[in-house]
Amino acid sequence: MSIFDVNIPSQIDNDLTPSTTQGASKTAINAGLTAVQNAAASDATTKANAALASAQTYADAKVAQTITNGVTTSAPSQDAVFDALAGVTSAIQTQLDNKVFAITFFQTSNQSIADSTSYFIAAVTSPATTLANSSMIPVKAGTLIGASLGGFNAATVGSNEAWTVKLWYNDGANSVTLTTNFTGGNANRNYYLDIDGLSTAISDGNCAVEFAAPALSTNPNGFRATATIYIRS
């Protein structure tokens, strides 16, 4: 037999072919490796899923469905911002729809003020000393919400006793006392008194503002009054 007759691959195969015992070990090892691989893959997946869930929870917590003053660690959602803007727009529109208009009552003459006398102003040259339609101006219905009173003295400045000021409305059927503490008679120039907190329904009708002077130590001798009322329609 020549060297060329030797079946070398067969021989090698025989050498490398595991015995029955060796085959079992290899199978066991392979199974072990597969188990380890599967376990590792499962663990990696579990950890990845947990990390993803944690990241998602964190990200979700950074977007809130509310807008809260003082909160600086999360941002409002687009939906929350949209709703808030819609609410603000609606509120502004409501305010615009509920217009506030102002009516000014005034006199243009300088008036010497007698003791314990009421002076009624509307849009007049000289104030009237009685309430009458001829000394009133028409005012549209609405809710009276405020007033600004003014006093001016072009000559002798009066003493600082407090006057009472009333608004007469509904053609003189109603009055509301705006203040019992008007001291414009004592002002040399530009006395103003703002009155807030009124909420009085008035009807279409004539109005006048009454400045009721008390008994005075010194009577102002060149007094002019103004009054502006604010009405929400």
Add this chain to the structure above:
Amino acid sequence: MRKDVVKKKQADGKDSWVVKEFETVSVPKKVLKKSWNDANGFFHEEFEFVKVNGEQVYEDVEVCIKAEVVFKDPNEKK
């Protein structure tokens, strides 16, 4: 027309005269219906015009039609 003249010494010592003129005029008659203080403390009055058979009732009342303070005696002959 009735005129009241009251002499008065001002706080600064000046003599003055408070002059008020009254006249009887016919005005719509009204009576106080109710008065109240609202929640913010403002005092309100509501009057009712007196009507008979739907017609407004008028009444003659003497009202002050002019009131002023002068610093020259109005009774002094010119």
